[in-house]
Amino acid sequence: MHKILARIHRPSWVGKTVERVSRVHLPSGAMCQNAEVKHSAIQMPPCDFKPDPYQGMSKERLLEIRKQNCHPMTMKVTYYKRPVFIAQGHMQWLWDVDGRRYLDLFAGVATVSVGHSHPKVNEAAVKQLNRLWHTTVIYIYPQIQEYAEKLASLLPEPLKVVYLTNSGSEANDLAMLMARLHTGNFDIITLSGSYHGGSPQSLGLTANSVYKYPVASGSGCHTTMCPDVFHGLWGGKHCRDSPVQTIRDCSCSPGHCEANDRYIEQLKEMLCTTVPNRIAAFFGEAIQGVGGAVQYPKNYLKETYKLVRDKGGLCIADEVQTGFGRTGSHFWGFQGHDVIPDIVTMAKGIANGFPMGAVVTTKEIASSFAKGVHFNTFGGNPMACVIASSVLDTIVENGYQENSAKVGTYLLNELAKLRDKYEIVGDVRGKGLMIGVEMVTDKTSRAPLPAEDMDEIFEDAKDMGVLIGKGGIYGQTFRIKPPLCITKADADFFLAVFDQALHNYTERR
Known part of the structure; x- marks a missing residue:
């Protein structure tokens, strides 16, 4: 120091x-x-x-x-x-x-x-580096328990069970597996323009051809229309939860968004024609990241969550880019949509650039996953947990x-x-x-x-x-x-x- x-x-x-x-x-x-x-x-x-x-x-x-x-x-x-x-x-x-x-x-x-090389985070990393670089969850060491408790305290009930990974792609892969095991269903829906990772499974969730390869990947993943109120088919000037609205005109009555109605109709049609009657999950970012900071009509996610749950599916919030205070109004992006997901995935800002990711879910869903054995050598190692814990402290202490x-x-x-x-x-x-x-x-x-x-x-x-x-x-x-x-x-x-x-x-x- x-x-x-x-x-x-x-x-x-x-x-x-x-x-x-x-x-x-x-x-x-x-x-x-x-x-x-x-x-x-x-x-x-x-x-x-x-x-x-x-x-x-x-x-x-x-x-x-x-x-x-x-x-x-x-x-x-x-x-x-x-x-x-x-x-x-x-x-x-x-x-x-x-x-x-x-x-x-x-x-x-x-x-x-x-911030790059933040002094507080650096100090925590160096201190842990001199104490213990690595061990795994086959032993009990304080850092992973301390961090899991701290992270869970920042999420609403019943999202209190944490599984640590090394990246966002890995976290999304794991969330897909959890959803399928828990629901007994297979098909998963995401939005066009989305990016949820580059691993063979998460590529199925990624709906942008730039990242696709001509090989089988992400079986059972389906894409529905992204409710992009600027570039999409429908939009208006009161749609988004943002200080700035689009330049598109509309004739919506106060408090009602006709564009949202149209995009929800598209989702309903997709549910009736493209997937089985029972599905495993819906994946969505609060604001699309790689897709270009795309925002949806204010009630879109809330109505989507209800439709998905009616089909037996889980609602999964990808907070890889929107989490940890980045959206300003809330610590998690999904909170700005007034919804509570069944699973939350996160990475990137979680440890300020140190390789780390996480899946947070409910005890009930975690119990379904515990019927088998899933082991991650590096996920939640002491270095990652100490750094991520320091990041949480720094976000809060520095406002x-x-x-x-x-x-x-x-x-x-x-x-x-x-x-x-x-x-x-x-x-x-x-x-x-x-x-x-x-x-x-x-x-x-x-x-x-x-x-x-x-x-x-x-x-x-x-x-x-x-x-x-x-x-x-x-x-x-x-x-x-x-x-x-x-x-x-x-x-x-x-x-x-x-x-x-x-x-x-x-x-x-």
Whole structure:
């Protein structure tokens, strides 16, 4: 801890205004000119942390090894035409091997919940590292019991039984197995555009062809229409539980959503035509993550849960991205829909990037699963439990859920102003720090902005010092899911950068 504190100082360039140039990647604080499109002066917020000098392999050698020795899929998913070579992180900031600083608004795909290398979490990890790295549940050790009790205390009754895994895909696989064993049924329903993992079983739940392979996977999984009130068949201007509504018009009476009625009718038809009379489960995210921060009409999940239970199925909430205070108003995303699932799956932010996942369910469902033996070597090991426990403490003690609501709402409202300013910004949506900005060719057609156009804006924001994500079925949605520790000053910096990137794009047309 003393070593960490000793490295903190205020860089000499902090507070200076930086002028950044389109299509040129500049170090923080650099000044230059460009004959193309010049960015107006945008000041990066100060950071009193000095990263260690990078002394590792050259960028050329790193790329060479990545191409030769790493699976080709790693090159396929590498972000940016001019990749970012990350060397170190601290809270909401990342530094590359050249010492350039970036505001991280994607958090390792919504995974770094409390901040990169958070001092409190680091301290807990180091302390446990020196005591006991690993043992398994064949023995009784305090860390897993302590964490299970703490996690269960944050969930409503009767969700009090915890099974720990290593990832979200693994947690969703396990939830599928539990649902089938408990109900005696087989078929499972999910929404189009959803992403629930990349394992052979969870791929059946993932309804996006980009992640599919031409092999048998996820037998018994079925997809129903996603109630996307912006891009879907039906929508309106009062549908979502969000500070920002769609630009679509509607004639719904107060308190009634006709779009919701239509999407529920589609689900009823699917239940009558596609699956057996008895089903095992329905899987749903509170807000779609990889799908592009898609939100449903306010009562959709509540009505869906009733229909599923009438068919003998369990309701499973995938909180891999929406959990742990990210949506701001509640600790769990499903709480914003006024429902209580039968099973909850979680991962990503659960341990701030340390590999961990969990399935939480009822005693009754857990008893059905206990009829056989399921063993996980690494799930719930002491290191994972201590880190995850420290993450829970940090979220509560630092008020990160409240910060997510405050900064997230501010971001959404300000992004809505950019939507009104630019024809290519079709929709702004989300809750807390689970935000999507859907890009279109024009607001009338709502046709997705082409991939190459998305990449221009994406690269430009990166070159100005901001890292964001992409999602949606057509890759048309910018995903903003930062560590929950970001500040209003960080939000203002991003808004200025994003505004400039959009302006640059329109100027080039």
